[in-house]
Amino acid sequence: MTTEALKTTILTLAALVVAAPALAHGFEDCTKEPKDKWQPQAEAEAAATAAGYTVTTSEVEGSCYEVHVKDKDGNPHELFYNPVDLQLVQTHDE
Template sequence: MKALIKVSAVLAVSLFAAAPAFADGFKDCTKLDKASWKPASAAEAKAKEAGYEVRRSKVEGSCYEVYGVKGGKLYELFYSPEDLSLKKTIAKN
């Protein structure tokens, strides 16, 4: 029984320590209050202008995260809701 508790504790600590490794996004785009943000559809439009086929978007921290496909690859694009500037791009495959 003690061995099971020890194994469970080690596993829990390992998962907790690895949690930041699972987060691959970018979360710091603006300090502006959400009431002042430009609409998410504007971030999607920026991605489309840049040649991405937009799949979906969501709020991630203080950023708009837009998922788009370009050249057969999936990308995560992080836009500032303050001025719609592109803050980071992550290729997913």
């Protein structure tokens, strides 16, 4: 392996090590509004159910409602809702 290839490999691995926690962590930035303007968490679960998902759990993640769901085929997903207007901000496959 050449010195240049070794440098590239090391830099790539270093970037992956730094980025991995951010990639593994959920989406967190849905609103800047204070919590007293948020709708109830159950409303985000209701929005997911209305969209055809089966809700398994939900939690607050940063400034988002993170709703863990399964689709009609049983595949798990994470849905991130803005807690103020309940707009779906992001989805992740689990």
